[in-house]
Amino acid sequence: MLGRRIKVVLIPVSDALTVPASPTLRWVTAALLFAAAGLSIVLPFVSATLLTIAVGAVSVIAGVSQLLRLTGEPDTKGKIFRVLSGLLYLGGGVWVLAFPVASEVSLTLFVGFLLAFEGVMELAAAATGQGAARGLVLLDGIVTAVLGGMLIAEWPSDSIWAIGMLFGIGLAFSAINLITAPSQPAA
Numbered sequence: 001m002l003g004r005r006i007k008v009v010l011i012p013v014s015d016a017l018t019v020p021a022s023p024t025l026r027w028v029t030a031a032l033l034f035a036a037a038g039l040s041i042v043l044p045f046v047s048a049t050l051l052t053i054a055v056g057a058v059s060v061i062a063g064v065s066q067l068l069r070l071t072g073e074p075d076t077k078g079k080i081f082r083v084l085s086g087l088l089y090l091g092g093g094v095w096v097l098a099f100p101v102a103s104e105v106s107l108t109l110f111v112g113f114l115l116a117f118e119g120v121m122e123l124a125a126a127a128t129g130q131g132a133a134r135g136l137v138l139l140d141g142i143v144t145a146v147l148g149g150m151l152i153a154e155w156p157s158d159s160i161w162a163i164g165m166l167f168g169i170g171l172a173f174s175a176i177n178l179i180t181a182p183s184q185p186a187a
Contacts, residue, residue, distance in 0.1 A: 026178060026179070027179070029175075029178060030175040030176075030178045030179045031175075033171050033172070033174050033175035033178065034171075034172065034175045036168075036171050037168045037169070037170075037171035037172035037175065038168070039168070040164050040165070040167050040168030040171060041164075041165060041168035041169070041172075043164070044160075044161040044162070044163075044164030044165045044168065045160050045161060045164060046164065047163075047164035047167055047168060048104050048108075048159075048160070048161065048162070048163035048164035048167070049100050049101065049104060049164075051107075051163060051164070051167055052096060052100045052101075052103050052104045052107055052163070053096070053097060053100050055096060055103075055107065056092075056093045056094070056095075056096030056097040056100065056103065057093065057097065058093070059089050059090075059092050059093030059096060060089070060090055060093035060094060060097065061093075062089040062093070063085075063086045063087065063088070063089030063090030063091070063092075063093055064086070064090065065086075066082050066083075066085045066086030066089060067082070067083070067086035067087075067090070069082055070082050070083065070086075104159055104160075104163060105155075105156045105159040107159075107163060108151060108155060108156070108158060108159040108162050108163055109151075109152065109155050109156070109159075111148075111151060111162070111163060111166070112148050112149075112150075112151030112152040112155060113148065113152065114148070115144050115145070115147050115148030115151065116144075116145055116148030116149055116151075116152060117148070118144050118145075118148070119140075119141050119142070119143070119144035119145025119146070119147070119148055120141070120145055121141075122137055122138075122140050122141030122144055122145075123138065123141035123142065123145065124141075125137055125141070126138035126141055
């Protein structure tokens with residue numbers, strides 16, 4: 001069976017979620033997500049630090065990309081924007097990579113404000129919405145706003161564990177969504 005190829009077929013469930021058509025691949029993927037979630041929850045400092053390092057690395061790559069795109073800009077204003085943008089990404093990414101724990105503290109505050117803002121927007125959507133899921137949107141808004149407020153109120157003491165714990169919980173929900181998503185036969 002040398003040269004045997006494995007065909008992976010993805011089934012679009014919604015605009016945001018695509019699941020493997022193979023039940024085996026779906027369960028293996030969910031198991032890996034659950035394992036990563038468990039590790040992130042058990043070792044939140046390690047996962048938060050790794051996430052922070054990943055953000056720094058992506059920022060460095062984005063900075064280099066901006067600088068490489070200089071030649072595509074026809075005018076001086078565009079080139080100045082690219083240089084400033086690229087240097088900002090590059091400098092920020094190098095700073096995060098050089099000081100990941102200190103950057104993790106700042107990232108926690110940012111996530112707190114982001115969650116608080118998202119919660120308020122969900123509450124506004126629930127107040128103006130008339131759909132059947134209005135109650136769920138309201139509950140989501142309350143929980144998200146309270147969680148964001150708690151991160152802000154307890155900052156910086158919660159910076160060591162909060163991002164890793166939230167990441168682990170998010171991975172667990174992704175695994176649950178993957179398992180419970182409707183399956184369709186491969187075309």
